[in-house]
Amino acid sequence: MTSPVMVIGSGPIGAVVARRLAEDGCPVTILEAGPPISDPPGHHVRNQDRFHRDPDSYFEAIASRLRYFDEAAPARGLPGASVSAAVGGQGVLWTNNCPRPALFERGELVAAGEWDHYLDVAQRYLGVAADTFAGSVRQQRISHRLRPLLVAAGREIREQPMAGHLVDPATIHYVATGDILAGTGVRIEHAAVRRVIVDRGRVSAVELDDGTTLDASAVVVAAGALDTPILLHRSGIRPQAMGKRLTYHPVLYSQLVLDRQLCGGADDVPPRLWIPPTPAAPWNTMILRDTNPVPPSPPDIDIPSDRLVEMQSFCPVDNHPENTMTIGDDGTVRFDVPLREADQVRMAAALADQNTLAGALGRFRSGLEPQWMALGFAHVMGTCRMGRSDDGTCVTDEFGRVWNTDNLYLATVGVIPNSLAVNPTLAGAALAIRSADRLLAQQNSY
Numbered sequence: 001m002t003s004p005v006m007v008i009g010s011g012p013i014g015a016v017v018a019r020r021l022a023e024d025g026c027p028v029t030i031l032e033a034g035p036p037i038s039d040p041p042g043h044h045v046r047n048q049d050r051f052h053r054d055p056d057s058y059f060e061a062i063a064s065r066l067r068y069f070d071e072a073a074p075a076r077g078l079p080g081a082s083v084s085a086a087v088g089g090q091g092v093l094w095t096n097n098c099p100r101p102a103l104f105e106r107g108e109l110v111a112a113g114e115w116d117h118y119l120d121v122a123q124r125y126l127g128v129a130a131d132t133f134a135g136s137v138r139q140q141r142i143s144h145r146l147r148p149l150l151v152a153a154g155r156e157i158r159e160q161p162m163a164g165h166l167v168d169p170a171t172i173h174y175v176a177t178g179d180i181l182a183g184t185g186v187r188i189e190h191a192a193v194r195r196v197i198v199d200r201g202r203v204s205a206v207e208l209d210d211g212t213t214l215d216a217s218a219v220v221v222a223a224g225a226l227d228t229p230i231l232l233h234r235s236g237i238r239p240q241a242m243g244k245r246l247t248y249h250p251v252l253y254s255q256l257v258l259d260r261q262l263c264g265g266a267d268d269v270p271p272r273l274w275i276p277p278t279p280a281a282p283w284n285t286m287i288l289r290d291t292n293p294v295p296p297s298p299p300d301i302d303i304p305s306d307r308l309v310e311m312q313s314f315c316p317v318d319n320h321p322e323n324t325m326t327i328g329d330d331g332t333v334r335f336d337v338p339l340r341e342a343d344q345v346r347m348a349a350a351l352a353d354q355n356t357l358a359g360a361l362g363r364f365r366s367g368l369e370p371q372w373m374a375l376g377f378a379h380v381m382g383t384c385r386m387g388r389s390d391d392g393t394c395v396t397d398e399f400g401r402v403w404n405t406d407n408l409y410l411a412t413v414g415v416i417p418n419s420l421a422v423n424p425t426l427a428g429a430a431l432a433i434r435s436a437d438r439l440l441a442q443q444n445s446y
């Protein structure tokens with residue numbers, strides 16, 4: 001019997017790869033080191049009633065699920081960089097925003113038509129819709145108020161596509177691995193992979209932490225942007241490009257008290273709006289009712305939830321060749337990603353923008369004026385980049401196959417080669433499904 005393809009990691013990107021392979025009849029098993037942390041396992045933690053009633057309690061409730069590399073590191077050492085080990089990965093914790101990267105963000109590796117095809121497939125697998133919140137009165141009024149201001153600057157505002165749907169006006173169902181794999185028959189085995197066994201460029205098996213080995217016809221490492229290079233390093237696969245030119249999103253966060261005229265009453269559907277990046281304003285902004293990582297200050301402690309919205313702006317950081325993630329032989333990880341002048345100019349412009357937009361909608365809630373989350377918290381990308389040739393700047397070919405291997409693929413936002421402003425999971429999933437198609441074509445040709 002043919003050995004299965006082993007997908008290492010059960011987050012949303014591992015799940016879309018497994019689904020794609022299973023749909024083609026390819027035997028596939030997901031190996032996941034983390035425990036189940038939701039009920040049912042692999043479903044989104046946020047689908048619990050208590051978080052619908054009290055969204056601001058969500059961030060604190062999941063804080064213990066984030067394992068930081070070094071919270072005491074200086075800013076350039078990315079004190080916010082963290083991973084989550086769980087059935088479903090960070091995809092049982094995420095906010096499910098799935099914008100498509102703008103044309104100017106997509107780089108040159110994948111043709112525009114192919115990008116569109118795979119983004120469509122990824123949207124379908126992740127259950128992404130862009131009209132879920134159309135009935136939100138706040139959404140309509142905020143858009144109406146901001147649109148003239150934005151259009152005058154060549155920008156737009158529209159609903160933020162999201163992986164999920166409304167169960168009723170007050171209840172969002174957040175999509176996670178459990179939804180992506182429903183009906184596929186794919187199993188998630190509890191197993192921590194110590195190393196991938198590669199001999200003369202061919203992967204034959206993986207070795208687990210308990211010393212057992214599992215045969216594999218191919219391996220797809222989908223262990224997240226940080227654990228993927230760590231596992232490669234442990235497996236003796238250490239291309240010089242690994243951990244180089246990485247990028248991430250400094251996140252500017254604030255919470256607003258909306259003008260009363262913008263509100264739609266206590267039963268209003270929460271808004272979820274998106275101001276896409278443009279070449280002139282190349283950061284990604286969302287106005288939504290999400291969750292509040294910082295406590296408010298007096299006199300703004302008791303504000304009715306329907307008057308509150310958060311504003312979040314993600315600023316891309318350039319893929320500078322000297323941005324590094326270094327993995328030591330003892331497994332310790334160190335980041336060095338200083339913000340350069342261009343990055344800082346972009347961040348200052350995003351801050352000015354939030355001030356302008358907030359002024360048009362109401363005022364900041366006391367204690368929740370714009371602030372940068374710990375750097376590295378959001379969306380580390382480019383730790384194991386894709387590229388067209390093995391020129392020392394990339395770890396995989398343009399289909400995610402590790403250079404000089406036959407059957408070892410990477411599926412993670414870590415392969416995204418260029419700096420992106422939008423939340424990256426959808427783009428990472430699209431590239432991963434494309435890699436799965438290449439793996440299937442390769443397997444079918446044997």
Ligand SMILES: Cc1cc2nc3c(=O)[nH]c(=O)nc-3n(C[C@H](O)[C@H](O)[C@H](O)COP(=O)(O)OP(=O)(O)OC[C@H]3O[C@@H](n4cnc5c(N)ncnc54)[C@H](O)[C@@H]3O)c2cc1C
Binds near residue numbers: 015097192413425
């Ligand atoms: C609070 C929060 C909100 C977010 N919101 C958004 C958002 O709105 N939009 C967006 O695009 N992104 C968002 N993200 C980021 C998003 O969650 C990640 O991009 C996404 O989960 C990455 O998916 P993945 O499958 O590559 O990896 P992960 O979800 O990180 O899963 C990787 C899995 O691999 C497992 N693993 C690692 N090493 C091994 C090993 N050796 N053996 C076995 N298993 C292993 C880990 O235990 C983990 O479960 C958010 C993240 C957080 C924390």
